[in-house]
Amino acid sequence: MTPARAARKPRTKNKEKTLVEDVIAALEAGKPVRREFDGGRLHIDRPQPFLCVHVGDPERHVVAREVASANASYLLTTSIEDAVELIAPIAAVLRKTFGTFLLIDIDELERDRLLCDDAPFLQPFEVTLSATRGLAADRAVKAFEAAVKAFEARFRTPHIDLCAAQEDPCARPELLKLRLPLVTLRFAPIYRVTGSEETYPDLRERLIDNFLDAGLRAVAAFLEADGFPKPVTYRAFGRKAFIDAVERADRGMDDVASSFDFLLCVTPINASAAWQEFKANRYDKPPRFLYRPLSLLVEREKRRLYAISLDRLEDPVLHQIYREKQQELDLQLTLIGHREKARFVEFGRALYGPVEPSLLNAAQAVLDGAGEARRVPALKPDDDEVVDCFFVEHRARTMMSDYQRRHDGFDAAIELRDDVPPGLLVSGPRLLISRRTRMMRHRVDALLSHEVGVHLLTYFNGSAQGLRVFRTGLAGYEGMQEGLAVFAEFLAGGFTPERLRLLAARVVGCNLMLAGASFVESFRFLTGRYDIDAETAFGLLLRVFRGGGLAKDAIYLRGLLSLLSHLKGGGALDPFWMGKISAADFGVMEELGARGLLKAPVLRPLCLETERGRARLERARAGLTPLAMLEA
Known part of the structure; x- marks a missing residue:
C-alpha cells in the first residue's frame, strides 16, 4: 500500500489548518498519511505510538534527514514552528489511540569537533543523547545508547555524551514545552570529507542504517516500559508500506532484468x-x-539500469536490496557483452x-x-x-x-x-x-x-x-x-x-x-x-x-x-x-x-x-x- 500524497504548494494559515485536519482525520481512521508541504514532508505509513522529527535545511544535514525519513513515522520541516503545529495534534490523537507516545528529535552537530589533522589515528566521533524525565523515556535513551555503542563502525567509534533533556543544549525548547516523552539525538557529520562538499558514501549509509536500528530499539524499549505489547522483533516498528519511489525502482529494475x-x-x-x-x-x-x-544492446540496457534512481527509497533495507541487484544485473550484462x-x-x-x-x-x-x-x-x-x-x-x-x-x-x-x-x-x-x-x-x-x-x-x-x-x-x-x-x-x-x-x-x-x-x-x-x-x-x-x-x-x-x-x-x-x-x-x-x-x-x-x-x-x-x- 502506498500512502496518499498531496502536491507541494506554498502554505497559508487556512491551508495549515486544512493539512492538520486532514492528517488527524486519516490517523483517527487508521489510514496512512503522506503529505508534502513547503520544505517538508509528513509520512506515517500506519498509526504508531512514535514520531521521528528532523528540523532544518534539506540541503545541509542530509544524513539526519535520511535517518528520520527511514522510519515508518516521521516529520521533516524547515522550521520549528511548523513542526510544533503538526506534532501537538498528531501526538494527541496517537496518544489517545495507543495510550502512550514518544517523540525522537534527530539532527547533526555543525562540525566534527573531535577530528584533528595531525592525529596518528582516527578519533572517536561525537554523539549526544538526552531524554526527558520518566521511566519509559529513560529506558528508551539507554537502549539507544547501548545500540550506538555497539555500532560496527569500520573507521571510527562513537563517543557518547548522555544527559537529561533539560540540561542538553541541543534539545529544542519548543519541543520540551510540548511536555511529551522526548529523546534527542545529535551526531557529528563524519560522513563529510573535511573541507569539501564531498561525502563518504559507504560511511553515510552505515550511519543511516545504524542510527535507524538504534532508534527502533529505543522505541521498543520505551513501549515495553510503558506496558505496550511486545512485538516479535523491534524491527516490526519499521516500515510496512512501499512508497512510490520503491515501486518505480522495482518496475525499472524488472524491465531491465526482463530484457534478457x-x-x-x-x-x-x-x-x-x-x-x-x-x-x-x-x-x-x-x-x-x-x-x-x-x-539486446548491452550499453543501452546499462544506461537504463543506472538511470534507475535509488536515492529516494527511504528504507535502507530496500535500498541495499536494489543496489545489490543493480550491481548483479550490471555484471550479467558485462558477461553477455x-x-x-x-x-x-x-x-x-x-x-x-x-x-x-x-x-x-x-x-x-x-x-x-x-x-x-x-x-x-x-x-x-x-x-x-x-x-x-x-x-x-x-x-x-x-x-x-x-x-x-x-x-x-x-x-x-x-x-x-x-x-x-x-x-x-x-x-x-x-x-x-x-x-x-x-x-x-x-x-x-x-x-x-x-x-x-x-x-x-x-x-x-x-x-x-x-x-x-x-x-x-x-x-x-x-x-x-x-x-x-x-x-x-x-x-x-x-x-x-x-x-x-x-x-x-x-x-x-x-x-x-x-x-x-x-x-x-x-x-x-x-x-x-x-x-x-x-x-x-x-x-x-x-x-x-x-x-x-x-x-x-x-x-x-x-x-x-x-x-x-x-x-x-x-x-x-x-x-x-x-x-x-x-x-x-x-x-x-x-x-x-x-x-x-x-x-x-x-x-x-x-x-x-x-x-x-x-x-x-x-x-x-x-x-x-x-x-x-x-x-x-
Whole structure:
C-alpha cells in the first residue's frame, strides 16, 4: 500500500489548518498519511505510538534527514514552528489511540569537533543523547545508547555524551514545552570529507542504517516500559508500506532484468552437433560452440539500469536490496557483452565466485566415495525405462495443474525447444524442455520437483509479494535456489548416486576451468580420474566452458551444503519459499516479514506434503551429508 500524497504548494494559515485536519482525520481512521508541504514532508505509513522529527535545511544535514525519513513515522520541516503545529495534534490523537507516545528529535552537530589533522589515528566521533524525565523515556535513551555503542563502525567509534533533556543544549525548547516523552539525538557529520562538499558514501549509509536500528530499539524499549505489547522483533516498528519511489525502482529494475535471459544468452545452441563433432575427432579437438544472436544492446540496457534512481527509497533495507541487484544485473550484462572473449571467465568468477578449497574437498570426497554411494537399493524394473521429452512434458503439466489448483496465480507455460541442451530449464514463468531430452523414468518427478517445485514456485510466490524483485531474484540468490532445488529432488525420492556424482564433478570441472585447463584437458581428467562416461563429461563441460568459461555449476553442491548446514542449525525453510533469495538474505526476509512487507508463501513444494518428504526433511534437520542423503 502506498500512502496518499498531496502536491507541494506554498502554505497559508487556512491551508495549515486544512493539512492538520486532514492528517488527524486519516490517523483517527487508521489510514496512512503522506503529505508534502513547503520544505517538508509528513509520512506515517500506519498509526504508531512514535514520531521521528528532523528540523532544518534539506540541503545541509542530509544524513539526519535520511535517518528520520527511514522510519515508518516521521516529520521533516524547515522550521520549528511548523513542526510544533503538526506534532501537538498528531501526538494527541496517537496518544489517545495507543495510550502512550514518544517523540525522537534527530539532527547533526555543525562540525566534527573531535577530528584533528595531525592525529596518528582516527578519533572517536561525537554523539549526544538526552531524554526527558520518566521511566519509559529513560529506558528508551539507554537502549539507544547501548545500540550506538555497539555500532560496527569500520573507521571510527562513537563517543557518547548522555544527559537529561533539560540540561542538553541541543534539545529544542519548543519541543520540551510540548511536555511529551522526548529523546534527542545529535551526531557529528563524519560522513563529510573535511573541507569539501564531498561525502563518504559507504560511511553515510552505515550511519543511516545504524542510527535507524538504534532508534527502533529505543522505541521498543520505551513501549515495553510503558506496558505496550511486545512485538516479535523491534524491527516490526519499521516500515510496512512501499512508497512510490520503491515501486518505480522495482518496475525499472524488472524491465531491465526482463530484457534478457542471461543463461540463454551464454548457452550454446548446437549441443548435439558439437558432441558429434567432438566424438568424431576422438576427443582431441575442442568443440565449436554456436550461440543465438543477441537481441539486446548491452550499453543501452546499462544506461537504463543506472538511470534507475535509488536515492529516494527511504528504507535502507530496500535500498541495499536494489543496489545489490543493480550491481548483479550490471555484471550479467558485462558477461553477455564479453561472450566468447578472453575476459569472460574473470567476469564469471566475479559473479559466481571461485571454487573454494572446502567445496572442492567436499566434491572430491563424493567422487572418491562412489563405491559407498552406490550401495543403495536396486531400482524397480519399471524405473529403468528411458522416457522422452513428451513424457516429461505430460508429467510437468500434471504437476503444474496441482500447483494451479492451490493458487490460480501459478500461470506457468511449457515450451519444447530445439535450441537448448538436453534437459530442463526454467526461464521466468516458463519451463523449457529440450526435444533431445532422454532420461530414466525414475528421475522425472525428482527433476520436476527441482524445476517446477522450486524454480517456478518461487517465481510465482515472489510475484505475489508486491515487488517484482522477489520473483526475478535478489542478488546472489542462485546458490541457495539450486541447493533448495537439489534438496527437493531428495525429498521427492529421486536423488541418486549418479546425480550426486554429477554435482560433484561439476565442481571439479569448474575448478579445472578456473585454473586454466582446456576443454580437452578437463575432459581427459574427468573421464580418466573419475571414470565419468564420455557423453556425460561432455555435457558437463559444455556448461562449464559455455560463453568462454562460466563457474555457475559449482553453486549446486555449494548451495546444497549451505542448506544442509542451515537445517542442522535449526533454520526454517519458509522464508526461502517467499521468493528467490540467497542464504545471506534470510535475516532480511524475516525482518521484512515481521514488518508486514512480505506475505507468507502462497505455495509450498508438493514434495513437502508427502509422508516421505516430511520424514526426509526431519532426517536432514538431524544432520546429513550429501553422501548420507543417498541412504536416508
